[in-house]
Every structure is written in structure tokens, then in C-alpha cells.
Amino acid sequence: MNGVHDMGGMDGFGKVEPEANEPVFHSAWEARVMAMNRALGATGEWNIDMSRFSLESLRPDVYLASSYYRKWFLGLERRLLERDLIAEDEIASGHALRAGKPLKRKFTTADIGRVLTRGSYGRPATAPARFKPGDRVRARNINPTTHTRLPRYVRGHTGIVERVQGCHVFPDTAAIGKGEHPQWLYTVCFDARELWGDDADPTVTVSVEAFEPYLESA
Amino acid sequence: MGDHLIAVENTDRVHNMVVCTLCSCYPWEVLGLPPVWYKSAPYRSRAVKDPRGVLTDFGVALPKDTEIRVWDSTAETRFLVLPMRPAGAEGWSEERLASLVTRDSMIGTGLPRRPQDDVA
Numbered sequence: 208m209n210g211v212h213d214m215g216g217m218d219g220f221g222k223v224e225p226e227a228n229e230p231v232f233h234s235a236w237e238a239r240v241m242a243m244n245r246a247l248g249a250t251g252e253w254n255i256d257m258s259r260f261s262l263e264s265l266r267p268d269v270y271l272a273s274s275y276y277r278k279w280f281l282g283l284e285r286r287l288l289e290r291d292l293i294a295e296d297e298i299a300s301g302h303a304l305r306a307g308k309p310l311k312r313k314f315t316t317a318d319i320g321r322v323l324t325r326g327s328y329g330r331p332a333t334a335p336a337r338f339k340p341g342d343r344v345r346a347r348n349i350n351p352t353t354h355t356r357l358p359r360y361v362r363g364h365t366g367i368v369e370r371v372q373g374c375h376v377f378p379d380t381a382a383i384g385k386g387e388h389p390q391w392l393y394t395v396c397f398d399a400r401e402l403w404g405d406d407a408d409p410t411v412t413v414s415v416e417a418f419e420p421y422l423e424s425a
Numbered sequence: 426m427g428d429h430l431i432a433v434e435n436t437d438r439v440h441n442m443v444v445c446t447l448c449s450c451y452p453w454e455v456l457g458l459p460p461v462w463y464k465s466a467p468y469r470s471r472a473v474k475d476p477r478g479v480l481t482d483f484g485v486a487l488p489k490d491t492e493i494r495v496w497d498s499t500a501e502t503r504f505l506v507l508p509m510r511p512a513g514a515e516g517w518s519e520e521r522l523a524s525l526v527t528r529d530s531m532i533g534t535g536l537p538r539r540p541q542d543d544v545a
Contacts, residue, residue, distance in 0.1 A: 214466055220467040225460065231457070233461075259448055275461065372502055375500060396494075414496055415499045
């Protein structure tokens with residue numbers, strides 16, 4: 208979806224402000240939100256792409272005005288509501304008002320190692336790769352209203368395939384419950400002038416990780 | 426660890442920098458949770474359009490002819506920058522070199538500490 212989360216190339220957000228000696232969490236609730244996300248993710252009620260889509264689907268003004276963990280919290284709340292695992296009146300009252308719906312899997316402390324390990328999304332190939340390193344490709348001008356990992360700033364632009372990264376779960380279908388449909392993944396490198404015009408810094412190149420359906424020969 | 430963690434090497438010609446413009450993808454198995462600035466709108470918006478300007482925000486000025494290569498982490502591949510060995514650290518052991526490496530130098534928004542900073 209063409210949401211505010213797709214920030215590459217936007218102007219006006221100001222300087223990057225690194226914080227000296229930054230703590231891992233700035234408040235205890237942030238750690239709790241992190242833990243809640245991990246524990247509920249372990250139930251198998253959604254996948255990582257559904258999680259990302261729920262954050263992207265927050266109202267743009269809410270997305271921009273919320274801190275990182277606040278967005279995580281709101282996204283989690285949204286996913287729980289969508290699956291009838293909680294209800295609005297329970298959020299308002301701050302506690303459960305009815306018997307809980309059974310979860311697909313129940314998180315226990317035995318799962319901690321697993322949920323703190325990043326998932327593996329590589330899958331066996333079902334067809335040969337269409338592109339190879341050195342190929343000129345154009346990022347397709349697609350504008351799905353659902354989740355995609357093709358950022359707007361490369362759409363319609365031409366780059367060079369630099370690496371073939373194997374076959375991976377396709378986020379665009381996984382995010383909407385339409386299956387993994389593994390696709391070849393490529394590192395595609397773009398000249399900054401191709402992306403941002405002739406005045407761009409000629410020493411800069413930018414790559415994205417692009418799934419095969421995002422690309423066409425150029 | 427998830428698969429596909431890729432190290433990209435800085436040289437005297439190329440400087441690598443890692444971003445996730447769409448969310449907050451980061452090699453946290455190696456570097457821990459990302460700092461707030463990495464997940465912030467200023468970094469996510471500008472890293473791909475004005476990486477030299479972003480480096481200025483970090484107090485880093487590279488030679489004008491150094492190529493800057495930005496890696497946008499748009500899939501489940503993760504990138505880690507291998508910083509360039511600073512002048513004066515020739516022949517150093519792996520352990521001693523590790524003492525010069527900072528988190529930001531592995532994201533590409535910083536340079537490793539210099540041997541002369543390490544006298545303490």
C-alpha cells in the first residue's frame with residue numbers, strides 16, 4: 208500500500224538525531240510491548256508480513272505521531288481485534304470480559320529461544336530464476352492497496368541485478384493470508400541519478416531486495 | 426539465526442550504509458535492538474536520497490569521490506557493514522581490531538575508532 212511507512216526519499220523530517228548512551232528501552236512499557244509481540248507472535252495467529260501490514264495500516268497521522276513501540280502496541284491491538292481474540296469493550300475496561308478464544312498454539316517459556324530467533328524465509332525454488340547478475344531490470348510500476356515490499360522510490364526505475372538471494376516467502380501474498388508463494392529474490396542496484404534526477408550525487412548507488420514479480424527486463 | 430546475513434565490506438573506495446525505509450529491519454541477532462534513530466522518519470526517509478547529509482548528522486565526512494552504497498533492507502536479508510581497518514592498525518590482532526569497532530560503524534553511519542583514540 209502507498210502508505211506513510213514507505214518513507215524512502217521523503218523530505219521534511221529533519222536531521223537524524225542519535226542519542227548518546229541510548230538505553231535499550233526508554234520505559235518499562237516498551238519492553239512489555241516487545242515481549243507481548245514476541246509471545247503472541249509465537250501463537251501462530253499471524254505471520255511477520257501480517258504484522259508489518261497491520262502497522263502500515265495505522266492511520267497516517269497516528270503512524271507519524273507514534274513512537275516505535277507505540278506503533279507496535281497499536282498494531283498488536285489491531286491484529287488481536289481483527290481475530291476476535293480481544294474486543295473493544297475489553298480494551299476499554301482493561302481486563303477480559305469473557306472466556307478467551309483458543310489460540311492456535313500456546314506460548315510457554317520453552318518457546319523463548321525460538322521466538323528470539325529470527326525466522327527462516329528461504330524456500331525451495333519451484334522454477335528457475337528469470338534474472339541473473341548483470342541483467343538490466345525495471346522495477347514495475349505496481350501500486351497494490353495491500354502489503355508490498357517494493358518501495359515507491361524505485362518503481363518505474365531501471366537498475367542492475369547484483370545478486371540472486373535465493374527463493375523466499377513472498378510477502379505480498381503472505382501478508383493477506385494467500386500463502387507463501389515463494390519467489391526469487393534479487394539485490395537490484397540503482398544509480399542515484401536514475402532515482403532522484405540529474406542533480407543527484409553521482410557517487411551514490413542504492414539497492415533494494417526485490418522479489419521477481421516486482422521486476423521486468425529492461 | 427535467520428538465514429541470509431550478508432557482510433558488506435568498506436574499502437578506501439566504497440562506503441556501505443544500511444537502512445530499512447519501509448520499517449525497521451536490522452541484524453539484531455548480531456547488533457541487538459536498533460537505536461531509535463535507525464527506526465525514525467528522518468533516517469528512513471533521507472538515507473536513500475541524501476546519504477552524505479545523513480553522515481554529516483553523525484559527524485562523518487567522507488572524501489568527495491568515495492562511492493556510497495546504500496542497502497535498503499526490503500526483504501528478510503540482513504546487512505552488516507565490515508568497517509575499514511583504520512590507518513595505524515596494520516598488523517593488529519582480531520581482538521585488538523574488535524576494540525575499534527562500534528555499532529554505528531557496522532550500520533555504516535559511523536567510522537571505527539582510530540588507534541590513537543584507543544590509548545586509554
